[in-house]
Amino acid sequence: MAIRNILTYIVVIAIASSVAYAADPTQLQDFCVAVNDPNAALFVNGQFCKNPMEATPEDFFRQGLDKPGFTGNGNRLGANVTLVSAAQVPGLNTLGISIARIDFAPYGLNPPHTHPRATEILTVLEGTLYVGFVTSNLQNGENKLFDKVLNKGDVFVFPQGLIHFQLNVGKTPAVAIAGLSSQNPGVVTIGNAVFGAEKPISVDVLSKAFQLDGNVIKRLQSMFWISP
Incomplete structure (x- = not known):
């Protein structure tokens, strides 16, 4: 009898833990300040949700990613990121993905940065990029650089939250497409x-x-x- 009670207790704890975990998804904002005011704005995954009966094909559509971003005189880094997230395509809300086009002038740089809410997978469409990311502190206290020179058709992954960069090392413009595992990668x-x-x-x-x-x-x- 005692063993049965112990097993029942373990099952209940496991179910409770599972439910608690499932109810606490990864945040899609930098922070969400709790308020007791019922009239305060409420966001779901960073966006309000439209009645699904009122959704249209336009909610899932965006054009223009074929057009290069500006990387000319006045752009000190020589790089331009065109992001398509839930802010640009409302239908992406709650789906957990977004995409970006990155244009590079010769020797243009997308400087060291992080995406706090997304892993990034980069595909080079044109040109040659030197890319890399740095690990968080390893057990030996070091930060290891994973870097690679990418050519047309090559793919590289930048794990969520880690510092990474892309540099055009060629004499011609470069273009890449990045997929991100969040509707609002940050x-x-x-x-x-x-x-x-x-x-x-x-x-x-x-x-x-x-x-x-x-x-x-x-x-x-x-x-x-x-x-x-």
Whole structure:
């Protein structure tokens, strides 16, 4: 009898744990502040949901990904990302995917950045790219770089949340298509986030973190940081 009760208890705990886990999906915003006001706006996966009976084919359609993004004079990085997410295609809401076209001028750079909510799979359509990502802290305390030179037709994966980059190492423009495992992958461009925050991070914090003189940090903070 005691053994039966123990087994019943284990099954109940397992079911409860499973239900709790299933009810707590990965967030699709950076944060969601809880409020007690029933009139406050409520988002489902970052978007309101349309009555499915009112959906149209246009909700699942987007054109223009055949057109190159601007990478010419005035684009300091020489790269341009055209994202198609749930914000551009409402029908993507709750489906957990998005896509982006990335255009590179010769030697253009998509600088080190992360996608906090998505793994990325990149396919090169034209040109030659040098790409890579850096692991989070390994057991030995190191961060390992996984890098590769990609040519037309090559594919490379950047795991969710890890810092990665793409550089056009050719003398001609390059184009890539990226699939992302979130309808709202988010992007944190490292230089922008660290040195270009709207309220600057303390010089004391950054100079100690990067082991740089405070004047160097101030110089970096004074620069105009941009994203592709």
